[in-house]
Amino acid sequence: MKHTKHFLFIIIATILVTIFQSCKAPKDKQADKPLPNIVLINVDDLGWKDLGFMGSEYYETPNLDILAKEGMIFYNAYAGAANCAPSRACLLSGLNTPRHGVYTVSPSDRGNPKTRKLVPIKNTKHLNDSLYTLPQMLKSAGYVTGSFGKWHVGNDPKKQGIDINVGGSDRGNPGSGGYFSPYKIDNITNGPKGEYLTDRLTQEAISFIEKQKDTTFFLYLPFYTVHTPIMGKEELIAKYKDKKGSNGQNRPDYAAMVASMDENVGKLLTAIKETGLEKNTMVIFTSDNGGIRAISEQNPLRAGKGSYYEGGIRVPMLVKWPGKIQPNSRSMDRVVNLDIYPTLQQIVNPPKKAPLLDGKDLTPIFNKQAAAQRDLFFHFPVYLQKYSGIEDGGRDPLFRTRPGSVIISGDWKLHEYFEDGALELYNLKSDPGEANNITEQNPDKTKELHDKLIAWRNKMNAPVPTVKNREYDATFEQTRIMQQGKEE
Template sequence: MTLPINKTLCTTLVCIYALHSCKPAKIDITEHKKPNIVLINIDDLGYKDVGFMGSEYYETPNLDALAEEGMVFYNAYAGAANCAPSRACLISGLNTPRHGVYTVSPSDRGNTKTRKLIPIKNTDHLNDSIFTLPQMLKSAGYVTGSFGKWHVGNDPSTQGIDVNIGGSAKGNPGKGGYFSPYKIDNITNGENGEYLTDRLTNEAISYIEKNKDTTFFLYMPYYTVHTPIMGKEELVAKFEAKSGQNGQNRPDYAAMVYAMDQNVGKLLHALKQNNLEENTVVIFTSDNGGIRAISEQSPLRAGKGSYYEGGIRVPLIIKWPGKIKPKSTSTVAVSNLDFYPTLQNIVKPQRRAKLLDGVNLEPILYGGELAERNLYFHFPIYLQKYDQLKDQGRDPLFRTRPGSVIISGEWKLHEYFEDGELELYNLKTDIGEKNNLTKQNPAKTKQLYEELNIWRTQTKAPVPTIANKLYDPTHLKEQ
């Protein structure tokens, strides 16, 4: 039997249902928009070239204040020991065997007669097929800007950068290039004598002000403190009146460090002025270790271009108000390869990188722990000396000969491809890498050597094996 329909009741029920279904979802009042990201990458700044890492000669009050506001990492590493591969690692999130950028070309540095092997051919820039960090951030809705040294391609706009000032394939500002008129690309000259570090900061501040109502990524890869060493006259005079110590005593270099710190301070102040500080992640680091002939990093051994600690350890601060506890520190080994996966997890883009070699650092940033993992470095080429008396390299002719490195906890193993030699160091007791423990600890040597080989197989890391017919062992004795 069909029951009669009460049209009024039916209409009322439909309306009630419609109103109920249209009610807005409960809003999480703790949810904020994605954070702005400021990534400051200084060129050739050594591990101890800043006050918060222990320098008593260089003055970095703004960075010291930033260190108080965020987390300082005492075991932070660059992805490689010199600028091109390190920056390629940071921008791609991939270790050197995956992108093939091992140095600033060519790979056969030094005298031909002193090289036993034909080195692996170097790749100059990241391949356009690589999904870069800026491209990932654009997928998450970010405006992207780079102000300074790009160096991983000819044109930053093809690799995810919307606004580019001063960036191209060039890796340094050129002879005399820290004062206008400039010798880099994609920048107009300022008044004669304008300082490049100041100019790049002013351009970045304009970018912040223009995009303060959007969500932005600001990459700040200053050319400073890369050679040529050029400081402002008044700042050089300031440090000429100050006594240096522990191999840190060059007034012109100290002037560059001080100017860099002043400009970082201006940049951070601009975030505060525009009410952006609370929702901005700030990362401060260096692309590799400092040049030891210019500034020593004692007790670390060697410097830029070497895979001893002085070449790959770098200063690192990460600040995010409300997320990262002020005055916090970490001794966990981290790498600039970790920036990409960390930021990707924070911003949750529409398109994610299919493969990344770093790890998400959020557990550490928020006061938790990170699962143990190894760090790997691969450098199948040659890099000639800077100063054989100061470099502290394995030999006086090269900062690095072809080899690989693994860091596992407190242990570090170097392997050299020319002669198969291994060096094992305990970084906890011997951070200066003075005592080779391969004979005293053959079990640990074997374990790390096997893990290093497994990693090379997994990443298809090329190892040079072809003998150099022009090698002349007697030539070594003549040097």
Template structure:
């Protein structure tokens, strides 16, 4: 090789080197490439009923911001919580595991109600998720996310041991305490604001600061508001607003309506901040509730019962998922899904370095992106007692308990309840009887047998404990 050729090669090599250096020093593009991991905002409202929002048909409550969000994403009409009350449902969401795998069945203890009215000794409850469980926030941290939680945690004493970087207001507490919606507050890990500051507003303001601080990273914002859990406390101006409004279909409490409206306003503020910072297009937003609403406070007609019951009113929840350019706006789904599905779906999207092992939900991407049909069963296990809330309005099997120990399977249009005390099986055809009024077990013995066998096999796979010990204090009426 002559000298001139070698010089030319050297010059080309140097030129390519400096071009590379120059381009690598350019500021990053503001447009997100298609394979950029989305920011994730998961809003989990406490005790919000299936029909307590406008986009699900309420004529009394006003939720304009949520109705707008529903029009921008996909609304699910057959969405379920993992359990019928707060602690187990949240444990399912955060762990991706069904109740037999983590042992959180209720807010302790499990022997609720009058001891003389319980035929069985219930299975002992586990209060919180064990720290050895690989949580949803921990998985997201493995994928490079900053994680923040603002509000009710309830699955452990300190969210920082379960994958949360920034925590405001979260601990083992399950409600804001007497008078706790107005400062001075009764929850942990939050400083008091000015006297009379509203907790829902405060949590939103804290979350907005979090978004603004981490807007140039990839973040997970978990927004588990304490609202609309008891005590029912709305801002006086909003209570007055709804006192002037005509009630509708068993929804008639102005103080509760004021809480729903304030929640909607605050969700609107969060969404506006995402838009103002140019984050909307690369943010996946999920809105849901942790379980059904309390029927004595807000009826979910035509659904039967409410929070704490495994009839539809206790486990069906509102759900919206918005993901720009991935999920078609104004889309709807009637596929049966669960909050157990959120973990595996997000895991498949973000592709963490360390994945969870076995998860009990399914990946929703085929439904979200293609609206494909996905055949699956849902299972619920509640081997304990939950006492009545209001015997006249609960719509339980009996006036003493919202539910007694049992399991449930939902398969297509069919739903089978099994109750352990008396070995009773109840079969309902949900598409024709969403109110679970007509027990079809005697008319459909083959369907009962099929579903019962599936339910027993699931309990065997998950090692679900079934109470069998007789309660020596039980007194038969």
């Protein structure tokens, strides 16, 4: 009898435990659901059309072409700014340039002083340590963070949310001859003589993945490539010397750098698969700004790095997130690198969130929901001189950009220049090359966008340069413009 009672007790207890666990199952399942590992690849100075999946017929990027098929391509993606320091500051802070004050690679008074009509706004070199960065936000959600490559928004990435740093400091390029070991960047040990920097950074990133495979990690891979100096591997340069160029893309040494970058992205993706992490890893690929026009043209887009015409701010971007983004997805929505921070914050739901972000959550677009219409704004109250001896496709041959602001609203784009108050209006759908200024034909649209731009600047407390430069010499400037025109 005692045995029977004991047996019945065990059965009843088992049933009760099962019922209790079954009632708790949904909550436990949600709590135990792992957050995705996040890999953010940010290539330096890679143009919008410098990849096979974006339409290049000269560069070969087989690994990225496969990745593009596995995720979503954003054909209308923008950098937060037209050159590296401000764009990276936007990406890592989630804030537009007037909020963090990083407008360019210091100083802000670049170019011949006799050709500048205004005294530019003083530039902030680095992100202020008080700003809550993307890596810090992810750390609050339990992520282990690693950065492998160019940091450029502070002296020490470890003070801005990075646990493991290889190669990152305030440096903006690898230095003369610096793509081959012995290296000239900080926080890296030299490899064997002749080791290629892009290979090394990827090896370090793969080692990070292998060590952190049982954690949840954020891997930031900001390659120094394809920034100048243009230095590719000799065997790849030789390969492209035998290939015919196409549509303004014809440099074998630059093609070799693109090929090495693609090869290393392939190595990284293979490592993620081999460690069994692919299904729970989000991969984001983009560039920090447009490409240098003299090295690689982005036709039909106008101009290149440093310009706020489309060639300077439009960038390639794709996102792969297995189970969340359908393969072979395409988006024509206008997005900006400011959107990456709020998107990741929405996904990881950290205990400590950023108090303010200027971008938008992209997860509805991942789910193919219609994106809410919003305007994009760019502010550049400083000067950026032209590349020596190069026709950059800018407004004049002396500067890639003079002080001004830009708004993109739907298919319309308005430029405002502070020196002379000039306005330029373009319809990007019919004129992606910004060749025909149609302000006179569209006075109402011009006023509408200009009013929006002014209202945005007021809201952001965006500084506008108004002090005249006493060194400015109109005769000297016109002489220099004529001389440059003859040279080019």
